Amino acid sequence: MVSINRESNLPLYKQVKKLIYEDIRKHMEEGDVLPVESKLEKIYHVSRITIRKAIDELASEGIVEKVQGKGTFVRSRKIIQEASSITSWTEEMKQKGKKTETTQLNIFEVFPSKKLAKKLQLTSGEKIIGIERLRVVDGEPIAIMYNYLREKFIPGFLENGLTKESLYEELEENYNILLEEANEQIRARIAVDAEASKLQIPPDSAVLHITRTSFLPDGTPFEMVELVSRSDKYEYHIKVTGRNKNKVY
Incomplete structure (x- = not known):
């Protein structure tokens, strides 16, 4: 009807x-x-x-x-990312049969902002490694990704660079780092001019802004990720289970 x-x-x-x-x-x-x-x-x-x-x-x-x-x-349907476990963006796209590539790769060392220092519980003077990438799927720019990693856990990363398409695969194989859990926040906002230009979308287009803080097995915060993705090409699905019912005595 x-x-x-x-x-x-x-x-x-x-x-x-x-x-x-x-x-x-x-x-x-x-x-x-x-x-x-x-x-x-x-x-x-x-x-x-x-x-x-x-x-x-x-x-x-x-x-x-x-x-x-x-x-x-x-036209092609939106890319849907399932938020049920910690997987790399590259792994997720490959599972969906998508052809991925990374452009505009930039790796740098930096002192963190107050926001990052608080999120990652950094000690005074501790530096982080930043990775900025434009993620392309089937020839179209889909997302801008920023990864901020605690440098002391990945010695030599700045010199060696990113040798694999998947950052998480790189961390696991070369640094023996396995991420145990993560907290994510998702919000919609309007793209700034630089983002719209990189993603090849009209100015003032809506984007999804996803922030993730990832933790090592002992609960130490290791990474913060910011993903800015096209809302016309990208959906984010979250799987939840039934709520726990507290006993009443």
Whole structure:
């Protein structure tokens, strides 16, 4: 049952856009063709102009692609990252059959900000290693990633650099560091100009900003990660279990 609310302050084309997107998300795959405009008019009981505005917005967001003379096709679905265990970004993408690459790699030594020093419980004068990367999937820039690592646990890292695509694989094999648990925070915000330029998205686009603090087996904080990802190409799924019921005495 199509639900268009003509009393709503939300424009009709925005409502239609949302309904078409939900239909794509639930029932369609990459390469599927959308119904023609005349059929969409009948489905949603709106004008041809409203349908076209809705489709144009979906196209501008990269969800569909209009091909002259052939129709409107579903583009690649969003990349979904499952937050149920500590895995590297590279491992996660490879499990999904995605071709990944890293560009604009920058590794540096720095004194931490007060925020980082507090998050990582650093001692006075302790330095950290910063890693900045642009992560590309199937030829498209998807995320900007910043990793901040406690230097004293990874001697020689600054000189040796990152020799593997996966940072966590590098830490495990070359430094015997296995991360036991992590705390994450996720929020939506507007991209700053530099981020929009790197991610090749319009200025003032929405992005997901994910922050993770990772811990060694003894509970020592070792790493802080900041991931800024395109919201039109990236979803973050969190698996939760049933809540514990406390006994009442």
